[in-house]
Amino acid sequence: MAESKRRRLQWRRWNKVIHRDVGYICVALTIVYAVSGVAVNHIHDWNPNYKIERVERTFEPIPVSDRETMVALAVERLDLPGLPAESFRSAPSQVQLFYDGWSVELDAEAGTAIVERPRDRFLLRDFNFLHLNHPKGLWTWVADMFGVLLFLLAVTGLFMLKGRTGLAGRGKWFVAAGLIVPLAFLVLLRYVG
Helix, strand or coil, X not given: CHHHHHHHHHHHHHHHHHHHHHHHHHHHHHHHHHHHHHHHHCCCCCCCCEEEEEEEEECCCCCCXXXXXXXXXXXXXXXXCCCCCEEEEEECCEEEEECCCCEEEEECCCCEEEEEEEEECCCHHHHHHHHCCCCCCHHHHHHHHHHHHHHHHHHXXXXXXXXXXXXXXXXXXXXXXXXXXHXXXXXXXXXXX
């Protein structure tokens, strides 16, 4: 009997050690995946990788003439890096210049321009890069190992406490609640609605 109790205590001690140490290992990646997960969940509301920087500029007005002449003068007066890949004239004095990944919209007569450039969102773009497994290769193995470690954390967490506060007590209700949420959504979204 004493041997059985000693083994249970030893098993519980190892469970806590494994849970604690795996938790420490997983902290950074959990933050990366959690932050990126929330951002990616709202991709229909905003771009989690880039923000559009809009800069208004003024220049000496350009006389309305043919598109090519207006584009060349705009490039010179706004000190742009060469001719754009494409340009579009939406009205006699309105010209849009399209560069690789950014654009300039100008009113030649008013001498105003709006330069729009995408800018990386600090850290968030990098988090999304990892979360969505864009690196592939070795990173896939790292991400898979992280998934295995999260599974291990979940399982060892079930047995951290015993008695009324553990899995045999109120813990079973929390596990059931955690299970009911995804199951209910699956049933409602995939099979009922």
